[in-house]
Amino acid sequence: MSxxxxxxxxxxxxxxxxxxTAAIYAARADLKPxxxxxxxxxxxxxQTTEVENYPGYPNGRTGPEMMEDLKAQxxxxxxxxxxxxxxxxxxxxPVHKVWVDETTEIHADTVIISTGASAxxxxxxxEIRLRDIGGGVTACAVxxxxxxxxxxxxxxxxxxxxxEEASYLAKLCPKVYMLVRKDHFRASKAMVHRVxxxxxxxxxxxxxxxxxxGEHAVEGITIVNNQxxxxxxxxxxxxxxxxxxxxxxxxxxxxxxxxxxxxLKHLPDSSKTKIEGVFVSGDAGDKVYRQAVTAAGTGCxxxxxxxxxxxxxxxx
Ligand code: NDP
Numbered sequence: 001m002s003x004x005x006x007x008x009x010x011x012x013x014x015x016x017x018x019x020x021t022a023a024i025y026a027a028r029a030d031l032k033p034x035x036x037x038x039x040x041x042x043x044x045x046x047q048t049t050e051v052e053n054y055p056g057y058p059n060g061r062t063g064p065e066m067m068e069d070l071k072a073q074x075x076x077x078x079x080x081x082x083x084x085x086x087x088x089x090x091x092x093x094p095v096h097k098v099w100v101d102e103t104t105e106i107h108a109d110t111v112i113i114s115t116g117a118s119a120x121x122x123x124x125x126x127e128i129r130l131r132d133i134g135g136g137v138t139a140c141a142v143x144x145x146x147x148x149x150x151x152x153x154x155x156x157x158x159x160x161x162x163x164e165e166a167s168y169l170a171k172l173c174p175k176v177y178m179l180v181r182k183d184h185f186r187a188s189k190a191m192v193h194r195v196x197x198x199x200x201x202x203x204x205x206x207x208x209x210x211x212x213x214g215e216h217a218v219e220g221i222t223i224v225n226n227q228x229x230x231x232x233x234x235x236x237x238x239x240x241x242x243x244x245x246x247x248x249x250x251x252x253x254x255x256x257x258x259x260x261x262x263x264l265k266h267l268p269d270s271s272k273t274k275i276e277g278v279f280v281s282g283d284a285g286d287k288v289y290r291q292a293v294t295a296a297g298t299g300c301x302x303x304x305x306x307x308x309x310x311x312x313x314x315x316x
Contacts, residue, residue, distance in 0.1 A: 008034050009315060010306055011098060011108035012079075013086045014248075016043025017292045018282025019114035020070035021299030022306075026112070027077035029307045033112075034080045036100055038248070041083060042067035043116050044283075045292060054292050066292075086115075091255045091275045109315050110277045110306040113252065113264065114299060117245040117283040117290070122156065126212040127239065136218035139241045141165035145172050148238040154179055154221055156209060157242035163191035165242045170198045177234055178203045179223060212239055247284045256280075263287045271302035279305050 010031040012019050019035055026033040040046065045063035052060040061069070075081060084104070090097040095107045119139030121127060131137040138144040141155070145168055154177040155166050162178065163185070169176045178195065183205045185192045195201050210222040210231060220235045247262045256273050257265040264285040266272055271279040281302040282295035310316075 005097075005105040005107045007095070008032070008106060008108040009310060010034070010110045010112065010303075011036070011096075011106060012112045012114060013098070014038050014043065014114035014116055014282070014284070015041050015067075015071070015081070016045065016114060016116045016282055016295060017067075017070060018116070018284075018295040018299035018302070019043070019112070020067070020074045021296040022112045022114060022281055022303040023074035023079040023081075023299075024070075024077060025300050025303030026306060027074060027079045029303065031110075031303075031307060031310065032078065032080075033303075034082060034106070035074070036082055036084045036086050036098075038115060039085050042071070044118075051292065086251060089251055089255060091278055094277070096275075096277060109313075110279065110309060112271075112299075112302045112306060113249075113273075113278065113280045113284055114282040114295070114302070115248040115284045116295075117247045119241065120244050120246055121241055122209060122243070124209065124212060126214075127209070127241075130212055130214060130218055130239075133216065135214060135216055136238045137212060137241070138238070141168050141240050141242070144238075144240075145169050148173055150174065151237045152235065153177070153238035153240060154209075154223075154234055154236045155240040155242060156181075157244075158182065158185045158187060159242065159244065160187045160191050161244070162242035163187040163195045165240060166201050167194050167198060169240065170200050173238075174200060176201045177236065179207045179209060180205050181208050181226065182206065209239070245283070245290070247287075249284050259287070261287065271298060271305045277306075277309055 010026045010033040012035040015037040023033050084100040087102045088099040096111045098106045149172045152175040153173050156179045158180040166178045206227045210224045213220045224231045249262045264280045266280050279302040281298040
């Protein structure tokens with residue numbers, strides 16, 4: 001006979017600033033939270049270097065250190081942090097069912113979703129191959145720019161992130177090609193101004209990447225002007241993508257409302273989703289702010305909402 005699934009009062013899915021803040025609040029409220037970390041324990045901040053805009057760190061802190069601090073704080077109050085990946089959910093009943101690594105079934109009275117978002121890629125075969133072998137294709141200039149110091153690189157994107165990352169790279173690299181697929185930026189005027197005033201950033205409009213060359217590391221890219229169809233090669237050794245993020249919410253399709261990109265919908269001024277006892281926090285439900293501190297804030301909201309939900313239902 002198979003074992004009865006474990007029954008929790010509070011399950012937290014994801015381990016970024018939202019998840020850990022939810023865990024700190026839920027643990028201190030004695031909800032005995034269990035956190036399933038997801039495939040990238042610590043979330044996106046583990047892929048950054050210095051974090052200087054998180055309140056309380058006057059001298060900055062690296063992203064990985066900050067996530068260790070948050071983990072230690074959550075564990076100090078009794079959060080059970082488990083490595084694993086939630087692969088399926090069933091929100092039919094009052095008790096929510098969740099499967100970890102496709103096999104382990106867990107039941108929970110409340111579920112806090114803090115699955116975050118992931119960088120988008122162009123999807124070119126050589127881009128993905130070189131990304132996967134650490135061959136110079138990356139979506140995080142702040143994490144990896146250092147490795148390209150003194151080299152010529154290209155960056156794709158036209159939003160605020162792209163402008164920010166191009167400016168960052170321009171401090172390390174003698175030449176940064178910024179490839180914009182339209183004839184204009186999407187970024188705010190201030191960010192565009194910054195790019196336009198950086199002499200070693202060359203913006204190529206109406207330009208897309210057609211292929212990435214190199215066996216073990218990027219040796220160049222083929223670009224195409226989408227107006228004239230003219231192709232040319234740029235001899236870059238690094239390719240940076242800054243073309244937006246996709247929320248990690250695919251497993252909630254069919255259960256929760258989401259926008260066309262996949263950001264989970266919640267009630268205004270609340271972390272509540274349309275399913276009772278299921279709450280959303282962090283980038284999974286926020287396409288506007290996407291900051292560590294706002295994620296932490298919504299993690300707090302989700303834990304308070306979960307605590308109040310359990311109290312109202314008389315679940316102890
Ligand atoms: P955005 O979604 O704003 O921009 C993505 C950019 O990538 C767009 O310019 C888009 O082009 C381009 N793009 C998408 N797919 C492709 C593709 N396949 N090939 C080429 N280009 C592509 O994402 P961001 O990450 O820049 O920003 C997300 C949010 O975060 C925004 O609200 C932004 O304002 C905010 N933000 C704010 C910052 C700040 O204020 N300091 C810093 C960073 C982000 P197209 O324009 O053609 O659609």
